[in-house]
Amino acid sequence: MYKFAYILLLLVISCTNPFATRSPEEPENTDNAIYDQAIDPEITITNFSRAIEQKNLFQYMQCFVPTDQQEIHQFTYRPEPFYENDFVNRWTLDDERNFFVQLTGSGNQNYPRMRFSFLDTLSLRPINPTAVDDSVETQSMNYELEIDFSADSSTTFRGTSIFRLFRSNQAPELWHIYYWQDNAINENFQSTWTFLKLYVNQ
Numbered sequence: 001m002y003k004f005a006y007i008l009l010l011l012v013i014s015c016t017n018p019f020a021t022r023s024p025e026e027p028e029n030t031d032n033a034i035y036d037q038a039i040d041p042e043i044t045i046t047n048f049s050r051a052i053e054q055k056n057l058f059q060y061m062q063c064f065v066p067t068d069q070q071e072i073h074q075f076t077y078r079p080e081p082f083y084e085n086d087f088v089n090r091w092t093l094d095d096e097r098n099f100f101v102q103l104t105g106s107g108n109q110n111y112p113r114m115r116f117s118f119l120d121t122l123s124l125r126p127i128n129p130t131a132v133d134d135s136v137e138t139q140s141m142n143y144e145l146e147i148d149f150s151a152d153s154s155t156t157f158r159g160t161s162i163f164r165l166f167r168s169n170q171a172p173e174l175w176h177i178y179y180w181q182d183n184a185i186n187e188n189f190q191s192t193w194t195f196l197k198l199y200v201n202q
Contacts, residue, residue, distance in 0.1 A: 035059050038174040041124055041136050041165040048177065052116040052145070055104035061097055065178040066168070073166050073178035080159065080182050080194035095201070102200045113148040118161075127164065134167045142185070145193070159184050159192040 035051070038044040044063055051059035065073045070093075077091040106112060119142040127135040138161075145157040164179035182193045189195060 035062075037172065038063070038176070039172070041167075041175045042122055044165055044175045044177060045118070045122055045138070045163065049116050049118065053114055055112075055114065057097070057100055057104070060100050061093070063177050064093055064096065065166070065176045067093065069168060069170070069176075070178075073176075075177075076179045078179070078181040079197070080184050080189055080192045082184065082187075082189040083192075083194045083198060086198055091197075099197050099200055103196070108150075111148060111150055115146045116143070118143050134169075136165055137179075138163045138165075140183070143193075145196075157191050157193065157196055158188065159194075161193070 034054075035047055035056075036043050038047060047059060048063045050056075051063060065075050075093050075096075077096070079087050079091070104112065104114070120139070122141070123139045124136040125139070127137055140160045140162050143157075143159060143161050146154060147157070148154045160183045162179075162181040162183075163177050165175050165177050167173055167175050184192050
């Protein structure tokens with residue numbers, strides 16, 4: 001529990017947890033959303049970033065491996081090693097969905113506001129020499145996620161991520177994330193996606 005004490009220094013808000021458990025909400029209206037068909041892995045990574053900023057649950061989950069294809073590519077989340085013991089059970093797509101609902105849901109339509117970006121140019125490499133066309137891995141990419149909880153309260157999360165993606169063999173053969181590794185920068189563990197996931201889901 002001492003690890004969660006860091007958040008008190010990061011969030012200058014009321015004593016109420018801004019991510020208090022809520023009933024799952026329907027995805028936001030996607031009429032104005034920008035979402036390209038993920039016919040290559042670069043588009044999947046772009047859609048991932050856009051879905052976060054647009055707080056769009058449907059688009060966000062579309063970036064990950066479909067449930068009916070997990071026998072071949074089971075979704076795997078590798079947390080920052082500092083928090084590895086806090087993940088008693090394997091992190092599933094249901095956990096990911098619940099996390100995003102709690103993170104983005106609010107009684108205030110204007111908040112939270114989120115700005116997300118990868119700070120490095122995307123580079124892809126095959127998982128193995130024979131997987132060039134259907135399975136790739138990104139380099140370690142620096143990310144930055146800034147969240148405004150209110151007009152006078154914001155927090156920025158930073159770290160590095162590695163993703164593995166595969167191309168579905170089912171039409172229209174879209175690319176999906178099936179592996180996500182998170183790491184801190186300079187031991188700033190409390191600034192990572194991993195810390196955010198733990199705090200939101202506590």
